[in-house]
Amino acid sequence: MNKNTMNNELVFYASPKGNDKWSGRLPEPNESGSDGPFATMEKARDTLRNMKKSGKLTWPVKVFLRGGIYPLAQPILFSHEDNWPVTYCAYPGETPVLDGGKRITGWTREKLNDRLEVWVANIPEVAEGKWCFQQLVVNGEIRNRTRLPEQGYFRIKSVPGTDLSTAGLFDGSDTFVYSDNDIQNWRNIGDVDIVMLHYWIEERMPIEHVNENKKLVTCKYKSSFALIDDNRTGYSKYFVENVFEALSKPGQWYLDRKTGNIFYIPMPGESLEDVEIFAPVVEQALRLEGSEYDSKCVEYISFKGIKIRNTGWKHRPRKDAEKFGVCYAGDVQAAFNVPGVIFLKYSRFCSIEDCILENIGYYGIELSDGCRNIRIIGNEIYNAGAGGIKVNGGDINSSKNKYTKYNQIIGNHIHHCGRVFHSAVGVLCGHSSNNNISHNHIHHLHYTGISCGWMWGYDENNLGNNRIENNHIHHIGTGILSDMGGIYLLGVQPGTVVRGNVIHNIEKANYGGWAIYTDEGSSHIIIENNICYFMASTGFFQHYGRENIVRNNI
Template identity: 35%
Template sequence: MFKPLFSLLALAAAAVQTLPAQQVYLSPDGDDAGSGTEAEPLYSLTAARDLIRRLPAGGDTVTVWIAPGTYRMTEPLILDGNDVRPVVFRSRTAEKPIFSGGIEVTGWTPWRNGIWRTRLPETLHFEQFYVNGRRAVRARTPDIGWYYVKGSRETVLDRGTGRAPQYAVQRIAVEPDELSPLRRMSREELRHATALFYHKWDVTRKPIDHAVPDSGWFFISGEGMKPWNPITDGSRYVLDNYLGALDSPGEWYLSPDGWLYYMPREDESMAAAECYAPTLSRLLVFAGSPDRPVAGKEFRNIAFRTSAYTMPLKGNEPMQAAAEVPAAIEADYASRLVFADCEVTQTGGYAFWLRRECFDNRIERCLIEDLGAGGIKIGETEIRMDGRPVTARNTVDNNIIRHGGYWFPCAVGVAVFQAADNRITHNEIADMRYSGISVGWKWGYNDQKTWITRMAEDGTMQYAEVLAGSPAVGNRIEFNHVHHIGWAELSDMGAVYTLGESPGTVVSNNVIHDIYSYDYGGWGLYTDEGSTGIVMENNLVYRCKSGGFHQHYGKENVIRNNIFALAYQNQLQFTRVEPHRSFAFERNIVLSDRGVLLSGPWREADIAMDRNDYWDLRADTALRFCGLPFREWRRIKDARSVVADPMFRDPEAGDFTFRSLKTARRIGFVPFDYTQAGVYGSAEWKERARLDETVTGAFAVAVETREAHYKAGAPQRSEQ
């Protein structure tokens, strides 16, 4: 009985001894029973990890050479404190190998009305689906846009101790015709249908418990409504995940009994279509511990594709920035990780999360796109009270992060939570539904109590109120190109959004444009909720709906040497007067062609304004400063500022180079090369960062549609 065990150990020892120069090989044709040599490659990352663990500790770096092709992952690669050797995972060729968390779906047959279907095991459940590399849309009604709630009534059954009731039932009133498809549904089918509600800056997604279509009512339950974002008269909603909604090409539906239905797009043939469903929510996990962190792992020129997100049984409560949503690649207690020239695409949630005590990691030259949520999260969402260090000194440089928010429209491109001294530089961040970059995660000043949250395993949010300072200090947001954000879906957003005391944080040399919210709050630079000690300089910000800059409330920020131009409603906005210096606004150029110049109580606030240049492209418009002509305004603020043509070459076409520096010199404005923002490197990489014209065209249509809504007489809100 001991002979097989002895043979197995001998085989493992032989495999370790014969590894040439500490190299391991993987191939799509490999076998995890192989030795890992070039002649006998392995198949999975997990097998490579296990082989490396058997090597003697303290040796040289191990290189895992990966042949091109597609590798189907049946489990995530988990690296922990047992993985002590430095390892480089890299492609053997210029072609990226693909590690996929999805399974192929075949066996399609025609059904009816242009819909095809295939039978899957009833135990297989997924909420994202891809056809020929494109994300399909889970069947929804309406197909485009949303319906509007007529009213709601909440019955609280358990008050609890949090910020909202622990358990409540909501009756939602809508137009009866909007619920007509639900009349023919069985109780089991109805149990799988969901309602997605759009709030100001986040969303709620809940299963439908019961419906009375003839009365125009349906019922949801779970946590009580949030006082800051309730479901009320005028709230927007969408119904999805039921067969009756499958009526447009590109839509799909998975029934409780295992039938998968899909209506092909015009250019798709189901006889040849490549269809994939994600089965893994995480592809890579770095699971270190305080005494045994993970360190020294590199991934180069590798693609990670098709990760899942599954809604908890109770649904999704509203969550700013989709902060607690998992990521395809997650790390805790990890340092000196490198992801270079990689791709992370087709995610259910975020792509990366460097969460707890992650230091000196780098994500660079990566393509991060087609995202259910957002791109990269850094740091924890809760403020630790145990004195342990926070995540710090991570670099996100020269990446393309785009096409996100498909499942969680409230997600952001890059979020820095409770983390310090990170560098977010030279990234292309575009086509998101909420903010581009978010920095800080404490609402208010350090001497004020704040709520910290964490998500329980069942998806419910747990709340605690604490007195703690913000650890999000010293972060640098520089040379990023952030554009085509918002899509008129949510409100209260910023291309760069900050909150909490953040001394040493710098936002500079970014180019920001085409930021458009649904209602109020489509800003370029946005200092919110106690933002303090932040310097914003040398940024070019233009074509933002609500203003190039807005401060809700904060202290001692510096806004200098920026260009704010061509916003729709307000060029600049300020909200709360406080008994301290709110910010300095100096050496900026403000160019308008419509809307209000200064919105809010600028006149009453302690704002140091001086040496700015203001100009309006409309020849017959005299600028007004909080209702005052400039000659009177200068007696209050802006004593050395001017109203003069800044002499840009063609600002309406996006050319903000100077025809002359005459006006700039008058105010001490220092020209900066805004063309350096965004990605750098090869011409091919720069070209790849360009947003496709079909996307920019669709964004323009969304803006035009909303602007037409205002021109028809709808109110334009500017308040919080």
Template identity: 40%
Template structure:
């Protein structure tokens, strides 16, 4: 009897211990999908098999604290995306975690290694791809030893320029669809190999148009494309022609690192970089368009939940614009993503590396909420880093996307194929936290918030953009961009404690913080912005935004700008420091105009008439090489400016930075800025936290 009781107690204890432990599976590149997967020595070969095993264990229904899939170091080539549905979910107490083994390097690739290279007499290396010849595979990128290599293009440096506008130039609206332009003599050759595979990439306004050649009239020097672009072929709003390059030209295969793929013969030709031995080099071309799909159904409330990925490296996706799509969307918003999430909640990607991707890295679509993206490194991206978009103001509430966190990530060298892409693109979404990220070397915008133009209803609100370090944005390629860009009604949105510098546009634009069409009811505070081509702070048109306690410094052409004066308050601008050594202090329209306004319902019958379209006071202005009498404040001197009620209590004096020449904008003790209410901005915690 005592033995039976002891056995019962021991069995109960073992059951309790087992119930308190995770169910663990292992995956190894040397594994076998017929193995048990229960140990590192008996590991599965694929993540797909581990996913099936987790599903099978969940069906058994006994209590657990969660599932862990350990992935051993090695390379895993995907032939199709990994697809996770609601049936793959965990719970808060029992999450499902896929994680690289500590200290081991896991690479999951959507590409295929290319071998069989043979050296030809002209110094090129060639190999034949049967799937390409059969029309089963086509790609726009290859990577050699981990480095992106460009398709053969002309010119090798710089750009060609459009010479004429048969579909209309400066005399038509900027958004006039255009399908033809006149080129310079000899810039485009109708005898190029596979002419209809040749592609022009035109850089105009804030977009990059990707245009397949349909025909070339050598007599008139007119090229006609297969599809229209959404804008005229001018250099922004000027009368000059836009810049362009021509890609995928076999006859232009003349520089190390260039390649050409002949879709008819299936032959891939490559001119190696100095020292590259193609018999030993790792050459990868992308195959699949997505690496992972997390697919829930928010309308039926069938979510993917509590699914987590940690310490995994993902590479290589293949994206080609669909026929008819020339990438006319702002922010390259139509480009797909390597990771597609829909109806996903309480899930995460942490400390992953997303590298050499042919599209956006992540796309959070409808019904994605309370997810975490932390400590990830996103580099060498054809498009952008994160795109977050859900239902708009007219959509069912269950399709709304919001309350996601993006913190401590690095997003660098993005927009390498689609340069108008954005580092973090917040579209129809609310309540997100964008914090402590490092975003650099993009060609358009670092962080974009909002997707409703003008003062129409918007769900974009309560987004927090804070403690991010954003630099080297624009790089002189496109126009009309900012390090941080906003659109539409944004109540509760806050942009604070960000460090922004080195923003360079091609033409106009190149702003630090850019409040575009209809930006309303947001707060901009405690930011440091310097070294921008145009204004450190720019308003297109806005309503009742608050801008306080910022440092705007060392812009080249102007420091503050506003494009439109409207019959309402556009901005409350107080306790800021403006420091410049060249260019204008104010640019654009800073005039006031009378408009009716009532403060209470009692004023409805006889509204008051107001004239102030902005409030500005308690600021510090200083140009060390210019006396205040020489400074124009909105095309007026300081006395005239103050007569309008502007900057009555502001001071023109040296703010006493520690070392402005070295971009140290910390204030010394005794700074006069403290007397007008300015508070010291601490920058040491900006950017990703130490890992």
């Protein structure tokens, strides 16, 4: 078998111009059209899997992906059967794109309300209930669903059973009274979202019923928190999303799930002749998923120089709520239950380097249970529905095989995230230890830049020895949420170091725009040599904790 003897590795190729019936050993089709690169990553994966089973793999493997679009009909899955030193990487000078979207065609020009030009296309799969999406990308840019009010927020008038002065944090509700005509019985009312912004979370609450006589709205999910402002001066602020009757501005769109019609108001300069409009068909692109036993982990698979784009999102009611017979609209913090577009579970010695994730619906990359020695280096994640990178394994009471640790998150650029899940974090490190989070550039998020820890108070946990060093964090918070920090810490974390970070331009809604924020129980942490400026609150704030060292910060 041919091999690259210089690098002691086997080389395969895939290309949008390829064919999965070919050998994959040539970078482009031969003159006779009888051989050339594969057409898909899946074929390369399956070929290597079969070679491994038959004992034909003896060298590390590199799979070069030629530039162009690789449409995704479903996430690409890797299991322990694929364990081998394999790198899926961009062909030199080219950009392969894993595209989670499908192009929408068949547009016609129509008039909306006899005055406004709107493009309309019919999508049979939508009318048949086979496809639904909440995101639209036009010429590479995300377009917005309709929003009411167009600027600012509505304010709840009252909440049955909820008193401003006595309500507890977790006294959520699925009903409230609105003011004036803020909410109406709009077309397809069940597809309209109410987005609450209060405390440090958003709550996305689809409407179930509107009683216009009583001005009472009932939502599909109950709110996690009481529907009041965190300063108790009023009830929660909110906006309404996805109202057909609100179509009025260029760049807005609406999908009618009953008829399958999609409406789009073009931006100035856009024409049907040269526009490309995509909607997502998948929510995740890559899944590396082993099992809890050591012999079944996914190992030694790497991705380098690949772009991932146009993946979607759906409502994520809080998972553990089903135990109580109730679904809650929001997570209690940091959009914690929102998954990653690249998802790893029980994976070791894998890497994601120099990749770009853009126009995605969730977190960019997630390391779940049992992930160790993973390298996430030099990636760019932006225009994400949630945050950048999420790391969270089993807690102190779980099997040690579930512990997630020894990972490197270095030199990533994470920006302009939280489009859908506003409370998402740039880098979220929950139940995890011995990680290196350094030299990342994180900016323009609605909530915290880096969050480390997931245990409120002094209880025993498996946190600690995390290094948060030399990160540049700025323009965090946009005045819509409270209780945040450029770097946020939680729980007892012996050996954790926050050092050499530059943090600035931290904003807040009502309170808590701190540069470095040690929240409940944060203890045994060294915080030194950081530079913090232009904070809405202070450079450092300790909620409660003990035996921290805070020195030589500016």
